[in-house]
Amino acid sequence: MDGKEEILELLRENARLSVEDISAMTKKTPDEVKKIIAELENEGVILKYAAIINPEKDEANKDKVVAEIEIQCQPEREHGFDALAERIYRFPQVKSLYLMSGGYDLKVIIEGDNLKEVAGFVSSKLSTLNGVRSTKTHFLLKKYKENDVLYVEDETDRREGVMA
Template structure:
């Protein structure tokens, strides 16, 4: 879909903070509120604007044990549909939060979330690896999140150590 500069501007504003209303964006852009809302509706209908989301740092929530893994998947592409059919099938699993077609040694990058490492391991061994098109997988467990979607998870702290010089 081809979009104009105003629509691009609205997308960039919402990408930075999805809480902005049409009235807020109207004030920021100088467009009238009805036009802004009409553009947002058009972008949603065309699935250019797909979802509004919040970014949560779950590591700061006591007793939260959720685990995130990034899985590199080597796949045999199917004639006529390439990787699309397999990526779509993998995307339908509830444990999967994202799937990307990649260049390089692996074909798909799959992000999986679970309640424990065992739950993710079971997903890989019982659901993902058994798919006929899947040749191999490599699982990487996320240990700490520093930055996500352009947002830092921790503010830079000043170094309070005493400088020691020879």
């Protein structure tokens, strides 16, 4: 693993590590670490540093409605799915957008204040876009795990029983 990969792996696990901590863990000088991180940021490898928030404990946003929408669409000549994807990801409600293989073409994750707002977005904004053939909306009910982070507290007693 080269220096960049090693530093990326450390930052993936904990983006709050200081340059000094990374330096000690990689046996590189703090200046080398700063230089590598700056290169990764300038090259667009590192796009953003963010906190992972437990939605159940975030009082200000715990009632937000999250929906996953499957979209079947018609690709455009010379642009494929990219032009439609660009129109979709520009909406502020869209949190994630993926090109998929299988039964549908695009997967969109959106967020709204309530069901009516999400339904209105799908019916008036998303489904009316030129190139969208059909949509199928799924509402997120509970997050258990995302990006290797568990959102549920493990309260199970894992001790083995003792037989007499």
